[in-house]
Amino acid sequence: MNLHEDVAPQLDDLHLVVDRPLIISDADEVLVQFAAGLDSFLRDQGLYYDISSFAITGNVRRQDDNEAISGDDVQALLKAFFRERTEHLPAVPGAAEALKSLSKDAQIIVVSNVPVDQRDARIRGLKKIGIDVPVIANIGLKGVVVREIASQIDAPVYFLDDIPHNIASVAEHAADVHRIHFVADPRLARLIDPAQDCHTRIDDWPSAETYIRDHMRSKGY
Numbered sequence: 047m048n049l050h051e052d053v054a055p056q057l058d059d060l061h062l063v064v065d066r067p068l069i070i071s072d073a074d075e076v077l078v079q080f081a082a083g084l085d086s087f088l089r090d091q092g093l094y095y096d097i098s099s100f101a102i103t104g105n106v107r108r109q110d111d112n113e114a115i116s117g118d119d120v121q122a123l124l125k126a127f128f129r130e131r132t133e134h135l136p137a138v139p140g141a142a143e144a145l146k147s148l149s150k151d152a153q154i155i156v157v158s159n160v161p162v163d164q165r166d167a168r169i170r171g172l173k174k175i176g177i178d179v180p181v182i183a184n185i186g187l188k189g190v191v192v193r194e195i196a197s198q199i200d201a202p203v204y205f206l207d208d209i210p211h212n213i214a215s216v217a218e219h220a221a222d223v224h225r226i227h228f229v230a231d232p233r234l235a236r237l238i239d240p241a242q243d244c245h246t247r248i249d250d251w252p253s254a255e256t257y258i259r260d261h262m263r264s265k266g267y
């Protein structure tokens with residue numbers, strides 16, 4: 047499987063060090079509060095995000111009668127949400143501090159499925175919360191892009207994501223990458239079991255930092 051033609055050129059901008067550990071982090075629901083940000087966006091227009099399952103479609107409801115709106119309407123709203131709010135999402139507590147500390151011993155990049163035309167907004171939004179790292183705007187499951195990036199590294203590589211399909215995709219295409227299933231929002235975290243293909247499930251940054259640091263040390267880094 048090959049990289050998407052809109053994703054491949056973004057990898058040319060990365061300047062990775064071969065023998066330094068690499069942390070590849072998702073953004074939404076790992077570094078920034080996607081669910082909380084989406085709910086607040088929806089509430090401004092008479093809707094809300096009913097976090098009763100991991101899906102978004104079917105869970106966006108009208109405040110006045112609690113009816114779910116259609117899948118097409120949800121897609122249009124998500125587009126508007128990414129356009130208007132990507133730059134302004136609240137931080138996941140401790141994320142910037144943990145990455146800053148880990149950056150002394152590892153290189154860090156973000157691989158996010160934010161729409162490609164919102165990549166710069168994502169970069170600006172992360173900078174605002176103290177995370178100034180390269181960002182790849184990926185399309186589709188993340189296994190292939192992680193494989194391409196990890197193949198340039200001869201040191202431990204870590205991958206963090208909230209979506210089990212992405213964890214499975216990385217397990218399939220880049221089996222050597224250490225996979226941490228991370229779901230920041232406690233309401234979502236309660237709904238979702240540890241991904242089948244993760245090495246560990248951790249939902250807070252102080253614990254993730256300790257885990258990564260201990261693992262790097264066990265590998266001699």
Ligand SMILES: [Mg+2]
Pocket residue numbers: 072073074075076207208209
């Ligand atoms: Mg995510």
